[in-house]
Amino acid sequence: MTFNSVGEHTSSTQKLSPPSKHMSSFVTGTSNWSGDYFDGGSTGAAFVAQQHGEGEKGRPLVAEMKGIFLRDWYSEYTHSVSDYTEKCLLTRTGAFCEADKDPALLATSLQ
Numbered sequence: 001m002t003f004n005s006v007g008e009h010t011s012s013t014q015k016l017s018p019p020s021k022h023m024s025s026f027v028t029g030t031s032n033w034s035g036d037y038f039d040g041g042s043t044g045a046a047f048v049a050q051q052h053g054e055g056e057k058g059r060p061l062v063a064e065m066k067g068i069f070l071r072d073w074y075s076e077y078t079h080s081v082s083d084y085t086e087k088c089l090l091t092r093t094g095a096f097c098e099a100d101k102d103p104a105l106l107a108t109s110l111q
Contacts, residue, residue: 049061056063072078079087079096087094 051059051061053059056066077096079094083094084097088097
């Protein structure tokens with residue numbers, strides 16, 4: 001950054017360049033997640049992997065995660081948001097809709 005001073009006015013110029021940093025993440029979770037999922041003693045884990053190869057053969061973890069995602073995305077158990085909205089939220093007619101949760105099963109805050 002450089003500063004240019006002219007009389008009482010000071011201006012600065014900054015050279016901007018596009019950042020070359022990025023992060024890719026993959027999250028594996030459950031379909032029954034709720035806002036209180038991590039309350040009451042549930043545990044979590046993190047795993048960081050660096051793979052420097054080129055393409056899917058050089059990055060087997062990336063290839064495997066992509067395969068799992070595509071398998072699940074196109075499975076017989078997935079439904080469009082419009083189907084879910086119509087059949088689960090509006091009419092409650094879908095055989096694939098989740099059941100209402102029993103409030104007794106939900107974690108409660110410790111006060």
